[in-house]
Every structure is written in C-alpha cells, then in structure tokens.
Amino acid sequence: MRKRICKLLSLLLCVAMLAVPTAGASGGGTQNTPQELKMLEGTLSRGTGGLLSVTDGSGEKTIVHLSESTRVVNAQTGAAAELDRVKDGETVRMYVRPAMTLLPPAEAVAVLALCGLSKSTPAPTYQQAVAVDAVDESGITVTTSKGGQMTVSSSAKVMPYQTKNVVTYRDLIPGSWFLTWLDGGAVSRAVLFPYDGLPFTDVAKDYWAYDEILGVTSKGLMRCNETLKFRPTDALxxxxxxxxxxxxxxxxxxxxxxxxxxxVQGGGDYINALTWAVGNKLVGGYKDNTFRPDTPVTRQQMAVFLYRWEQHRGGGFKGAWMFLLDYPDRDSISDYAYEGVAWCTTNGILTGRADGTLAPGTTVTRAAAAAMMQRYLSRQASAQSTD
Incomplete structure (x- = not known):
C-alpha cells in the first residue's frame, strides 16, 4: 500500500513539474503567445455546487471552469451577457483551454462563452489577429492565428466589448481578439475585445522601439509572423x-x-509592391538587372526610400539647397543618397548614433526601420494638420 501511494505521489509531482513553464519561454518577457483554443458546442447543465458542464452532440461531457477573465457574449447582439441566465439544456458555444486532469471527464477553462445561439443564423467566430496585411479607407485585412485571412470593411459595424469606447476597424491590431459575424461571406459586424496582453512574443513592453513597432504593424507597413514574432534585430x-x-x-x-x-520572376508576396514602386520610380534594380529582394537595407538607403516617397507626394527640398551635415562621417554618405539623408536628418527621421556618427552604410534593423517609418508618418500627420 505504501509503495502504491509513493508511486502516485511521484506521478503527480512529475505532472506538476511538466506544467511549470521553462524560464524565458515567453520570449522577450511577453505573455501574449497566440492561444490554441478549442471550440466546444453543446448543451449546458449545472451540477451540484454550480458545476458547469457542456455535452456535445456525441454525448461527450466536458467540465467547464470559469475565471474572472472569461468573456460571455450574446451571439445575436454582440453585447456582454451573463451565463447565470442561461437555462440548463440550452445550447452554448465555448472557446476553451484544456485543464490538466488525470481522470475523465475532460475539463477545460472557458475563455469565451457564446449564448443565445440561433438555429437560423450562424454564430460569430472568435479569433486572434497576428498580423495586419492591408489597411486603408476601405477596411482592414488581417492574418489570424489559424493562418487564414479576414477582411473587415469600413462599412462593417465595429463594437467594443463591455465599454462605451468608440472603436473602428483600425483598432484591430496584432494580438487583438475579435468576434465576427458574416453576411453572405462578408463581415457585417465585429466585436473587439480589450487589449489585455503584449502583442509580440519577442518584443518586451519596455523595448526602446515598442511603440513604433506597434504603430507600423497596426498600419500594415511591417508584419509579425504567425507566432507574433516581429524579429526586431533582423535586418530589413x-x-x-x-x-x-x-x-x-x-x-x-x-x-x-x-x-x-x-x-523576381518566381513571384513572391512583394511582387505587387515592387511593380508599383518601380512604376513610380521609387526603387530601381542593379546593373546586372537584379532586384535582390533579400539584400539588407542600409541606413542611407532607408533615408532615400522615404525621401523618394516624400517627393512622390510633392514634398522634399524645394529650389536650390546645399549644406554640410554635422556628422564626422558625412563624407561616407554616397552621392546619390546625400539629399535624402540630409532631408531625413533635418526632419528628425534619421538620427545620429550614440557615438555621434551617422553610420550611413550600416544595415538598418527592423526595429530601427520601424522607428524611422513612424517618425516619418508623425511628421506627415503634423504637416497635414497645419495645412
């Protein structure tokens, strides 16, 4: 008997140790790794002590635990609801995380509960955006944690969960959880949930370019991958x-x-962008008739790209201009890049490094590129507000 008890205690200890996350597993100190949720649909019943269970169509029962963060939504209106008002025998849909159990029945922790389901209309779907693919006046297209794409048009009704805040489709940023209702294949309504975690698994909240990275990814200028990794130190x-x-x-x-x-004849997700950029003389190729899509961008090249876009918009230096930049390594700036570098430094878009140099030929990281883009957009917005 004593040996059996010891074996059982050893088994429980092993399970408990497996449940403890490894130090640093969250990557960059963040806690918003895309969750793998299971959808559970069936009839609700309450046992002794208010214990909830959901029985699916095959008769399999799952014990469901609620937490303070469990969200309950009416599937018809999108408004916050109370699960206490759902009667036994009613059908509910829940998005759950498995709970660690040794014996049947299965147990799970509810993240979202949908009640008020209708047989005549489909229930909304619950998903997480991991990247913004495109956003403009017509709407937003995002990649979800399941790898698919979802487009929310500007005409869709977008509501917040449990607040009176005014939200739009533009508030659908990487890491956001949202509900969508479809009408004939198009999104007619969406509910956005409060942003309760950090959006990136490899960028901590106190990272120097966190706000800039969030800004450009929410506008679709740069992307996270399917695990919400931004790769801030990789070269652009x-x-x-x-x-x-x-x-x-x-x-x-x-x-x-x-x-x-x-x-580039093999194609790629950048082909439309490249075709447009070449057609508008924002970028060119090399003398050997290559584009070299995977080649890293330098700081001076980044400045030139942004300056050409500014000129395309009708901005940039006007008339004759010439001045020497106040950097000890200014002579290392390439002739073709000097005007773009001068404009970007004058407008605070490209700044010097800690040692006082400009380092124009140094590769620009994705984090530094995000910072430059966000500074450019801030300047653009400021200029438009004073027009």
Missing part, C-alpha cells in the same frame, strides 16, 4: 521596404507591368 530587406512603401501609399491598384528583374 529590400522586399520588406517596398512592401512598407506600398502600404504607406494605401495599397493602390497596380496598373504597371511587372518588372523584368531576373531574380
């Missing part, structure tokens, strides 16, 4: 830069012919 590539410019322009219709660079 030429393909990523033209995509950023294209989204900055609002993803206009591409009417130009695809450029004949020899290294």
């Amino acid at each position: 590539t030429r393909a990523e830069m033209v995509q950023a410019l294209y989204h900055m322009a609002g993803c206009p219709m591409v009417i130009q012919s695809m450029p004949d660079f020899t290294d």
Whole structure:
C-alpha cells in the first residue's frame, strides 16, 4: 500500500513539474503567445455546487471552469451577457483551454462563452489577429492565428466589448481578439475585445522601439509572423521596404507591368509592391538587372526610400539647397543618397548614433526601420494638420 501511494505521489509531482513553464519561454518577457483554443458546442447543465458542464452532440461531457477573465457574449447582439441566465439544456458555444486532469471527464477553462445561439443564423467566430496585411479607407485585412485571412470593411459595424469606447476597424491590431459575424461571406459586424496582453512574443513592453513597432504593424507597413514574432534585430530587406512603401501609399491598384528583374520572376508576396514602386520610380534594380529582394537595407538607403516617397507626394527640398551635415562621417554618405539623408536628418527621421556618427552604410534593423517609418508618418500627420 505504501509503495502504491509513493508511486502516485511521484506521478503527480512529475505532472506538476511538466506544467511549470521553462524560464524565458515567453520570449522577450511577453505573455501574449497566440492561444490554441478549442471550440466546444453543446448543451449546458449545472451540477451540484454550480458545476458547469457542456455535452456535445456525441454525448461527450466536458467540465467547464470559469475565471474572472472569461468573456460571455450574446451571439445575436454582440453585447456582454451573463451565463447565470442561461437555462440548463440550452445550447452554448465555448472557446476553451484544456485543464490538466488525470481522470475523465475532460475539463477545460472557458475563455469565451457564446449564448443565445440561433438555429437560423450562424454564430460569430472568435479569433486572434497576428498580423495586419492591408489597411486603408476601405477596411482592414488581417492574418489570424489559424493562418487564414479576414477582411473587415469600413462599412462593417465595429463594437467594443463591455465599454462605451468608440472603436473602428483600425483598432484591430496584432494580438487583438475579435468576434465576427458574416453576411453572405462578408463581415457585417465585429466585436473587439480589450487589449489585455503584449502583442509580440519577442518584443518586451519596455523595448526602446515598442511603440513604433506597434504603430507600423497596426498600419500594415511591417508584419509579425504567425507566432507574433516581429524579429526586431533582423535586418530589413529590400522586399520588406517596398512592401512598407506600398502600404504607406494605401495599397493602390497596380496598373504597371511587372518588372523584368531576373531574380523576381518566381513571384513572391512583394511582387505587387515592387511593380508599383518601380512604376513610380521609387526603387530601381542593379546593373546586372537584379532586384535582390533579400539584400539588407542600409541606413542611407532607408533615408532615400522615404525621401523618394516624400517627393512622390510633392514634398522634399524645394529650389536650390546645399549644406554640410554635422556628422564626422558625412563624407561616407554616397552621392546619390546625400539629399535624402540630409532631408531625413533635418526632419528628425534619421538620427545620429550614440557615438555621434551617422553610420550611413550600416544595415538598418527592423526595429530601427520601424522607428524611422513612424517618425516619418508623425511628421506627415503634423504637416497635414497645419495645412
């Protein structure tokens, strides 16, 4: 008997140790790793002590635990609801996380509960946005944690959960959880939930460029991957830069012919952006007729890209200008880049480094690129407000 008790205690200890996360597993100190939730639909029943269970169509029962953060929504109106008012035998849909149990029946913790389901209309779907693919005046397209895409048009009704805040489709940022109702394949309504965690698994809240990274990713200029990793220290590539410019322009219709660079004929998710950028003379290729999409962008090249876009919009230096930049390494700035670098430094978009140098030929990281883009957009917004 004593041996059996010891074996059982050993088993429980092993299970408990497996349940403890490894130190640093959250990556960058964040807690918003996309959750793998299971959808559970069936009839609700209450046992002794208010114990909730859901029995699905196959007769399998799951004990459901609620927490202070469990969200309850009326599936017809999108308004916050109370699960206490749901009668035994009514059908509910729950999005749950499995609870650690050794014996049947299965147990789970409810993240979201949908009540008031109707047989005549489909229930809304609950998902998390991990990246913004496009956003403009017509609406927003996001990639969800399941790998699919969802478009919420500007005409869709967007509501907040349990608050009176005014929200729009533009508040659907990486990491957001949301409910959507479909009408004929198009999103007719959406409920956005409070942002209760950090959006990136590799960018901590106190990271120097956190706000800038959040700003450009929520506008679709730069992307996270499917695990909400932004890769802040990776180099920005030429393909990523033209995509950023294209989204900055609002993803206009591409009417130009695809450029004949020899290294882009296989296609890629940047082809539309590249075609548009080449057609508008924002970017060119190399003498060997290549574009080199994976080549890292330097600080001076980044400045040139942004300056060309500014000129395309009708801005930039006007008339004759010439001055020497106050950096000890100014002579290392390439001739083609000097005007763009001068304009970006004058407007606070490109700044010097801690040692006082400009380092124009140094590779720009994705975090630094995000900071430059956000500074440019802030300047653009300020200029428009004073017009």
